[in-house]
Amino acid sequence: MSQKNTQHHLYLNKIAIVGAGASGLFCAILLAQKGYKVTVFEKNHKAGRKLLATGNGKCNVTNTNLSLEFYHSSNPLFFKYGIENFTYEQFEKLVFSFGLDLTKRGTKIYPASDQASSVVDVLYSESIELGVEFYFESQVDNIQKNNNFTITANLQQYSFDKVIIASGSGAMKKLGSSESGYILSENFSHKIVEPIASLVQLESDNYDIKKLHGLKCEANVTLLINNQKTTTKKGDILFAKYGVSGNSVLDLSREASIALNEYQCVDILVDIFPNSDKNKLIGMLEKKQKQIPNKKKEFLLLSLVHSKIIEYIFKQAKIKSEKHYVKDLNKKDLQALVYAMKNIKISITKSRGYEYAEVVSGGVDTTDINPKTMESKLVKDLYFIGEVLDVDGDCGGYNLHWAWASSYVLAQGLK
Ligand SMILES: Cc1cc2nc3c(=O)[nH]c(=O)nc-3n(C[C@H](O)[C@H](O)[C@H](O)COP(=O)(O)OP(=O)(O)OC[C@H]3O[C@@H](n4cnc5c(N)ncnc54)[C@H](O)[C@@H]3O)c2cc1C
Structure with missing residues (x-):
């Protein structure tokens, strides 16, 4: 898969991808490499609008620790095959072949440039080089299946052999995201697990x-x-x-x-x-108390915690207001202060809801999707990848890795 396909003029089936986000772009490349004629419909005026905002503009693309515990779905382990069959090393090797250098911070992986735009630019230019066709400002409003699929976008109709829904979720609509993928899926009798804002304040x-x-x-x-x-x-x-x-x-x-x-x-x-137990903290306060007995009581916590939170901790610990100095505090007071610091x-x-959420949990019910091919069990030649599915991950590059992994599994499974 990492080799560029020099025969991509020998087009196989015509495939439509709904959405030029993380999963849509990645999948388009992998399928075009295999020789498929790929057309991507994107409702925004450019590709990867949400991708550009990821990781505070730095884009945490994946993680070296891709343990299944970081993923969630109401159909547990649907994601197991995808995550276990597409490691971060495979991702690294593939995107390096497209020209994207990565860097590691702890277990988190970012583009070496620290710019999400590098990821979008590399994926988009690779797709173009491989002959992927893009229709921007083209929201897919309807998909019908007779022998082939008929896609309606901007009142125009297009015919395809296979359709991949990569439309993401409605999280953070200001980035142009939409829930339209759920409606398109429901039209094919796919159930939707109620979407709930996740990775949100x-x-x-x-x-x-x-x-x-x-x-x-x-x-x-x-x-x-x-x-x-x-x-x-x-x-x-x-x-x-x-x-x-x-x-x-x-x-x-x-x-x-x-x-x-x-x-x-x-x-x-x-x-x-988090790194000090209660007894250690009490010991620290007792030691400090001996050093600065005549200072105002707030000085006991100064330099230990942020100054903004000191008043709050004294209030929570219910230290009597007549106790003005460090020396006035007894053992019970110190215990109460430590309790307050460890139990806010x-x-x-x-x-804060969808408008602020990085992802949603919920989406297209995965019980009707084959985890080894991402194909619908209800409609032949219809596929789903990325966040439109009822799979979400924790912070740390897990959601983008799902976008890449589900695309990879689809491309591998397509004969
Ligand atoms: C602020 C923010 C920061 C994040 N940071 C990270 C991070 O650092 N690491 C991480 O792993 N994850 C992060 N995420 C989550 C990650 O961005 C998503 O999980 C990922 O983009 C999902 O990829 P996708 O391809 O499924 O959907 P998207 O990337 O959302 O792409 C879907 C595309 O489909 C298009 N579309 C939708 N409906 C239609 C239609 N009917 N017709 C045509 N086009 C359509 C949309 O316009 C969109 O471009 C972040 C999310 C946000 C909001």
Whole structure:
């Protein structure tokens, strides 16, 4: 597959791809390499609009740790075949053959340029070189199947042997995304698992938390559903006027959104000292107390935590206002301060919704899709790849890897 096909003039079937996003572009290249005549319909005026915004403009393309635990679907393990049969090394080798250099940061992989535009430029130019045809500003409004498929876009009709729906999800519509893929799929009797905003910031009404806006720190963040601890994620947390964000929060947002959607009570518990246990912290405070007994009590936490959060911690620890100095604090006060630092409880009212979500969980029900070919089990020659399917991943390049892997599996399976 990594070799460029020099015989791509010997066109096999005519294939239409709906969507020139991550999966559509990648799939177009792989199929054109095999000699297929590929036409891509894109409703935006250019390819890869969402891709350009990924990873804060740097595009976290994949991850060296592609463990299945980072993926989710209501049909668990649908994604197993795709993820296990397309490693990050295979991705690296393939895109290098297109001219894209990558770099590693921890387990996350980015374009060496740190520019998402490099990914789009390389994929798009490779497609053009291989003879892929693009129709921009061409929203596919209808797909009919008789012997062949008839696609309607801009009131024009086009005929194809095979159709691939790579239309993504409705997450972050300001980037031109759309849910039209669900409607096209439903017309072929495919069921849709209810889409729920995921990898999204969470909102809180807590006034004290809103006052911390701008504060960013490393933390362990635990999700509480109906006061029961469910999942803990380690990573950064960002306090904002609307509530909370950061990688740890985004990774919990899928579970939180589902619970909120079911009207369950959702809180998060934030430990801003994830690397120190309670006793170690109490020891640290006792030592510091001996060094600065006559300073104002707030000095005990100064330089240990961000200055913005000190007042909040003293308030949560319920330290009496008549205690002014470090020396006034007793052992119970120190314990209460440590408890407050390791258990910041924030009640969550809702997620910020699709407009801010990086992905959605839910989409085309994968029970009707063959995981080894991505072909519909209901309609021959109809395929689905990428985020339009009910598969989503955590932060860290997992969603783009699914876009690449599902495209690869499709291309490999197409005889
Ligand atoms: C802000 C942001 C940052 C992100 N960062 C990362 C990251 O760093 N790493 C990561 O792994 N993932 C990231 N993601 C998620 C990732 O971008 C998506 O999972 C991925 O782009 C999905 O690829 P796709 O091809 O399925 O869909 P898309 O890339 O969304 O492409 C779908 C395309 O189909 C087109 N389309 C839709 N309907 C039609 C129609 N009817 N007719 C014609 N065209 C149509 C759309 O215009 C779009 O161009 C991020 C997402 C966002 C929003």
